[in-house]
Amino acid sequence: MRRDELGMAEKFDINKLNAAQREAVRELDGPVLILAGAGTGKTRTVTCRIAQMLKKGVDAKGILALTFTNKAANEMAQRVAGLVGRDVAKEMTVCTFHSLCVRILRREIGRLGYKENFTILTGGDQSGLIKRLIMELGGRQEKVEPAQVIAAYSAARNRGLTHREIEDGFIASVAEAYQKELKAQNAVDFDDLLILAERLLRMDNEVRATWQKRFTHITVDEFQDTNGLQMSLLRQLVGSARNVCVVGDDDQSIYGWRGAQISNILEFERFFPNPKIIKLEENYRCTRQVLDCANALIRHNVGRREKTLRTGKVGSEPVRVISMPGAEEEASFVADEILQVHASNRVAWEDCAVLFRANAQSRPLELALRTRHIPYRMVGSKSFFDRREVKDVLSYLHIFANPSADLHLLRVLNTPARGISQASSTQLIEQSRELRKSVWSAMCDSSAVQKLNERARENVVRFVKLVKKYRAAFEQMSKSAAELTADLLSEIGYNEYMGRCCKTQEEKLQREAAINELLDTLRQAAPGPGKLADFLASVSLDNEKEEDDIEKKSGVCLITMHAAKGLEFPRVYIVGVEQGVLPHARSVDEGNLDEERRLLYVGITRAQEQLTLTYCAERTRYGKQEKCAPSEFLSEIPSDLYQFVDYERLLNTPADEQTCKDFFASMRAMLNEDEEQ
Numbered sequence: 001m002r003r004d005e006l007g008m009a010e011k012f013d014i015n016k017l018n019a020a021q022r023e024a025v026r027e028l029d030g031p032v033l034i035l036a037g038a039g040t041g042k043t044r045t046v047t048c049r050i051a052q053m054l055k056k057g058v059d060a061k062g063i064l065a066l067t068f069t070n071k072a073a074n075e076m077a078q079r080v081a082g083l084v085g086r087d088v089a090k091e092m093t094v095c096t097f098h099s100l101c102v103r104i105l106r107r108e109i110g111r112l113g114y115k116e117n118f119t120i121l122t123g124g125d126q127s128g129l130i131k132r133l134i135m136e137l138g139g140r141q142e143k144v145e146p147a148q149v150i151a152a153y154s155a156a157r158n159r160g161l162t163h164r165e166i167e168d169g170f171i172a173s174v175a176e177a178y179q180k181e182l183k184a185q186n187a188v189d190f191d192d193l194l195i196l197a198e199r200l201l202r203m204d205n206e207v208r209a210t211w212q213k214r215f216t217h218i219t220v221d222e223f224q225d226t227n228g229l230q231m232s233l234l235r236q237l238v239g240s241a242r243n244v245c246v247v248g249d250d251d252q253s254i255y256g257w258r259g260a261q262i263s264n265i266l267e268f269e270r271f272f273p274n275p276k277i278i279k280l281e282e283n284y285r286c287t288r289q290v291l292d293c294a295n296a297l298i299r300h301n302v303g304r305r306e307k308t309l310r311t312g313k314v315g316s317e318p319v320r321v322i323s324m325p326g327a328e329e330e331a332s333f334v335a336d337e338i339l340q341v342h343a344s345n346r347v348a349w350e351d352c353a354v355l356f357r358a359n360a361q362s363r364p365l366e367l368a369l370r371t372r373h374i375p376y377r378m379v380g381s382k383s384f385f386d387r388r389e390v391k392d393v394l395s396y397l398h399i400f401a402n403p404s405a406d407l408h409l410l411r412v413l414n415t416p417a418r419g420i421s422q423a424s425s426t427q428l429i430e431q432s433r434e435l436r437k438s439v440w441s442a443m444c445d446s447s448a449v450q451k452l453n454e455r456a457r458e459n460v461v462r463f464v465k466l467v468k469k470y471r472a473a474f475e476q477m478s479k480s481a482a483e484l485t486a487d488l489l490s491e492i493g494y495n496e497y498m499g500r501c502c503k504t505q506e507e508k509l510q511r512e513a514a515i516n517e518l519l520d521t522l523r524q525a526a527p528g529p530g531k532l533a534d535f536l537a538s539v540s541l542d543n544e545k546e547e548d549d550i551e552k553k554s555g556v557c558l559i560t561m562h563a564a565k566g567l568e569f570p571r572v573y574i575v576g577v578e579q580g581v582l583p584h585a586r587s588v589d590e591g592n593l594d595e596e597r598r599l600l601y602v603g604i605t606r607a608q609e610q611l612t613l614t615y616c617a618e619r620t621r622y623g624k625q626e627k628c629a630p631s632e633f634l635s636e637i638p639s640d641l642y643q644f645v646d647y648e649r650l651l652n653t654p655a656d657e658q659t660c661k662d663f664f665a666s667m668r669a670m671l672n673e674d675e676e677q
Helices: 019-026 042-055 070-084 086-091 097-112 123-136 146-158 169-184 190-203 205-214 228-237 288-298 327-344 359-371 388-401 406-412 422-435 439-443 454-476 481-492 494-501 505-525 532-542 585-589 593-604 647-651 657-676
Strands: 032-036 063-067 093-096 119-121 187-189 217-220 244-248 276-280 320-324 352-356 376-378 556-560 569-574 607-616 618-621 624-627 643-646
Touching: 019 042, 019 276, 032 042, 042 063, 042 070, 042 217, 042 244, 063 070, 063 097, 070 086, 070 093, 093 097, 097 190, 097 205, 097 228, 097 532, 119 123, 119 532, 123 146, 123 169, 123 406, 146 169, 146 190, 169 187, 187 190, 190 205, 190 228, 205 228, 217 228, 288 593, 288 607, 320 327, 320 647, 327 352, 327 359, 327 569, 327 607, 327 647, 352 359, 359 376, 359 556, 388 406, 388 454, 388 481, 388 494, 388 505, 388 532, 406 422, 406 439, 422 439, 422 454, 439 454, 454 481, 481 494, 481 505, 494 505, 505 532, 569 593, 585 593, 593 607, 643 647
Parallel strands: 032 244, 032 276, 063 093, 063 217, 119 187, 217 244, 320 607, 320 643, 352 556, 352 569, 376 556, 569 607
Antiparallel strands: 618 624
């Protein structure tokens, strides 16, 4: 590739980086560990480093950058494109671990006894299948929930164990049945994507050599969040040149409960000997007051990689620690102050964030904001792809791509109602088990269908014809995928059926809008002939809870500290900084204070300009008022680094005259707006 084809357009200037960032960008060979503290320009450094690779002649097709969310992958790809040109950026692979595994498995999964058109099972479908298996195996007496099975089996598999190592015998038997059902349906779940891809790379020399040759330079973002399986996958992908760069911050490792292993970053040298270690410590986000508190807190963690964040940004406001009588007063104070700074200082609602340890803490905050007519956004709302009508349509598309996906088939077998009762469905399931085939195979087997009553038999035959018709249409793509889907919905009368299921006109309009949005998604994706499975895989991978795009929503942000990682806000309130809440009581009992301390550290470093931490003297738990004590973490921050404020004294402090004038002027303006609307 010629240098002028890179499309640099003088956009990439290494001299605009600080000394540590320049060092990271220039260090392209061998293993590199970049310790990127909070707000130190990590993404800029990583994207510039990739641009430097291209500038030095690395083939774009050999560059792989791995992230944890599709949103992060898209942002990285766009920023690299801004530096090197869109055409060159398209040749690189920037994706999540799961997306990479899909690519590997689409080519190689046949070696493991699967077909290449496998289906990816996601949250709701996974729960539905396991719920059915629990019932079949006698779960009414066991009182086991699908979530318990999913959590236990996922934890076991991510530790390299099988269902046999699960302590609870009944859960182990459900997990075994679940895995057999997946294989029978030619389906995999999210854990399988990693497990199967890692197994292929580790056990098959030919596959491993192919992918090592494909990717010559590998970068992993948010490395502190990797688990043992992802680390093993990475080790199989990295070739003999060991051109691997990992970027992360052990001080922000807060997902141990989800399987992340901090040892991956703390013991990086054990996996890739003699790495170049570069520390990014210049913080561009927070004021010195905020960073001083963050540094003082995190120093109490033992075994961490030593680093101290620094900044030239001196703020005008001190960090505050405020004692509150109870959760209602805490919520009222936060809401009143946000209302005041919005009115008098013209602070945007979106500039304010309230962080908490657990979702349950949001109720009094929501109530306080609602009563003051303050708009807010809760992170973690129901996913678009979890909506009933969207899942129905996607299930049809799934069976057009892979009719052996029993779960999707059974979801729409009688949706809309077509005279195939639950009893008939059960008979078909039993027939499929006897034949040791999928339900679809049983439906296509005349001897199996013959056992149904005449009405059900006729309706099953009609349904099979419908599926075969649209399978062929999607395979040939005589029309676009969106047009074919619209034809299907019209033919089966889906909109009319959904309208009959709605309790209000508003609900009906919302569900119709969701279907139209899905059709728009299909139009934009424009899957070509034979590519429907790839589109459905991308939908499954996009359906990630942590990727709620809060930047597109308006209002004050209410968010857990786990979800806040990677975000920043001018004004941050961290509520409930109490013993038993933060640190969580369970973490105290288990002796896992280090991760709780890192969690508070992450919360503190979200604040760009102003930070307030609050704790209560009493809090209602399980319907009872309980005494609370300040978090032990507050005692680890020297008192001269923050301003302690007593709630009663704060209430009795009169506002100055100008603040009052601005406040009431803004209130009048807001009231006038309400009247006009």
